[in-house]
Amino acid sequence: MAANTPYDDSSDDRLLATSEAGDNSAPLTITEISQALKRTVEDRFGYVRLRGELSGVKRAASGHVYLALKDEKAVLDGVMWRSAVPRLAFQPEDGIEVVATGKLTTYPGRSKYQIVIERMEIAGEGALLALLEKTKARLEAEGLFAPERKRALPFAPRTIGVVTSPTGAVIRDILHRLEDRFPTCVIVWPVLVQGDGAARQVADAVRGFGALEPDGPVPRPDLLIVARGGGSIEDLWSFNEEIVVRAVAESPIPTISAVGHETDTTLCDYAADRRAPTPTAAAEIAVPVLRDLLATIDDLALRQRKCALRPVQLGRERFVARADRLPRLEQLLQPHAQRLDELGERLRRGLVDRAAKGREKLADLRLSPAILRGNLRDARQRLGAARLSPALVTRPVAEKRERLAALERLRLQLDPKAPLQRGYALVSAEGHPVVKSRDVAAGQALLTLEFADGTLQVVPGAAPKKAVRRPKDIPESGQPKLL
Template sequence: MSDLFEDPRPGNAPEYTVSELSGAVKRVIEGEFGRIRVRGEVGRVSRPASGHLYFDLKDSGAVIAAITWKGQAARLQIRPEEGMEVIATGRMTTFPGQSKYQLIVDDLAPAGLGALMAMLEKRRAALAAEGLFDPARKKPIPFLPQVIGVVTSPSGAVIRDILHRLADRFPRHVLIWPVAVQGEKCAAEVAAAIRGFNAIAPGGPVPRPDVLIVARGGGSIEDLWGFNEEAVVRAAAESRIPLISAVGHETDTTLIDHAADRRAPTPTAAAEMAVPVRMDLLAQADTLGARLLRALVQGLAQRRQRAGDLARALPRAERLTEPARQRLDLWGERLPAALAAPVAKKRARLTELAAAIRPRLLAQTLDQAGRRGLETGARLARAADQRVERQRLALAGLSDRLAATLASHGHRTAQQRGALTGLATRLDAAPPARLAALRERLEARDRLRQTLGYAETLRRGYAVVRGDGAVVTSRAAAEAAGALEIEFHDGRLPLGPPARPAARKPKGGPPPAQGDLF
């Protein structure tokens, strides 16, 4: 039988607890795989509120869990996105709580330029679909800005090139917002700088820029990757201040170049786009002034020539006034004869009228005029007398109406005086009557109070018992009182302390003595 069946006992094999076995596996994995680099495609990505970063690395045959702790996640070169091919650097370990192994990642890099460019193209297509790169959104650059805002590193050669070129072309007031231009802080600081410049209120203590320049020198695509981040692109597209992008060299292209209002091949070219050349403007102003002066001189010369041509076409002034002088001489010769003929005609008419005038005719005319004056005066006197009589009659009528009106008002005044006298009489009689009525109501209330009071109850044979000054309504309260007092209808009777009940004795003993009533 022992040959047919195996012995169920393990023999000399050691026994492990679950924790011991998990610890042994952990030591083997961490000892065998120290710090390693793993290439794979990013699968599921999770960012919980703790700040840690959980994601999967996979290929065609296997999946491995990866974790980046909160402190390391902020320093990663790139953020893992699903479908991205990356190279993760870290250490292998196990998680006993779930019996699995995992990779603790402290560095993450794209797996080759092709993967990074594929991710960049995917992001560019997504942002373009939102309309962030639409040419209709772009704003024109002001011709001569008063204030220029520059977002760049304060210690690099870029800011010196920009300031030098601005000083050469047209010196302007420059505000510099220092930022990191590469690394994990680049995107957040550049986006915050663009939004910070836009948040400056016009007319405040800090001047608001008229144009912004986001600049950085050349570098690899990894160095320029901060300007491809979505936060920077959205901040550039949302900027209300016109923005010039000058990131990298002419061959370098980042996503902020598509969202900016204008792209400059170099930071120096951005400064040239921001302001014109002052000397060119002065030369152009001198040229335009000279052209204007020449135009004025030529215009005056042309008008002078035209006036001379027109003057030659006109006749001489003497020839223009000759007909008028001739007509004046003719009329001057005819004027004396023309004045003498009307005078002679008027004189002959006056002679005819004077021959018809005689003294007798004049006296008759005066007599007729005097009679007409007397008749007119008599008519006026009669008319005046008649008018005066009519006015007198009208005045008499008005006097009669006034007298009647005064008599009517006197009657009404007598009636109102009588009514007033009656009201005064009623007013004099009202206070005593009111006081008598109130006094009667008060006496009735007092009688009711006396009837309902406890004094009337005492007169009917009742009494009030007080203990220690308070009304006693029970035996227990009376026994507890220190002193008793009885109130009758005719006075109060004080009593001593109440008698206490005697203790009970055993059955068969003598009965207790009869106590006092009080």
């Protein structure tokens, strides 16, 4: 074999690997060649910026994010370690076009190369808007923007919670506007409104206000205002994050979203109960104008007084009108006075006429002894003509005598002592009649036996076990024996 030939063809059928003369390259292990490739790739591509579409995004339990970047012709795996994930300004999702910054490396376990992403940004405003529309459609499908979820704002909240930056012009505009319209208690929860961690702070502030106790040391607001000044879509992106949208939608306190200016719209505006075009407008929506309320109260008080006095005034007018239509006292009494005069005159004439007629009748009446004797004779004749029969008196007396005799016979029949004349006796104990033998117990008090000619006191003996009446117990006289 020539010295410059790496191997001899005649040795192809060798079973064992051997080193030839002049061969100083030992075979490499898989790990060694993998490490060499890893160093080569990392040295050559230690810093790269790649543009592509996210695919297969998943977050592991360890907190690392695994994904793939692709374009029309190629796919590159990528990983973002847990330490770099908090720096993300958006939530990675499939289909988002991004610019990823990091370094290429290899993964020997699968003989693949990949990019370790240190920073990831959305590739341009178009991609950002596409992500916004995609997130909006997904949250809208869940019903977070439904009109029936919107709640009415309190008319005059006693406490207002404001979630915004404590150093910006927004909070000063809100406080100034509230002071002019309706001074009220304001609680400011300071948060970042832009940059890393801003979305988390805003969401925590909204949930923190909702978790306050109504009667706690820090009063729970009746209304929330989430506010920020104007800016680009990137500046306002924190209020498009899903964590903020869900916090606002789930807030138990009615919320006003005042993010940006009139033309700026965020997903927080859709989730809030009311959208304000500017933070100043949010303060105007939150409270009424105190001067207008006082004027309204004065007007209502005036209307109340008018309403209270109007019935009195109308009643007075009606009373006067009706009183004018009433007749005078003289008019009411004139017919009766005339009637009284007429009746008095008729009475006078009637008495005069009555006296004249009585005088004439008395003059016509002729009283003489003959007339009186004639009247007496006529009376005697009428009395003699009246025949009185004795039966008219004796018949009712006889009927009543018969009725009285019948009652007497009935009394004698019902007299409980009548049988005593026939040999019977009346048994009583302590003044009460004894009807049955079992009603008398041995050793009881004395029994009284009443006969026709007197009474006897007896003591009852032991009661027999069974009383049997036999004919021999009755003597021929018809009277029972006394035991």
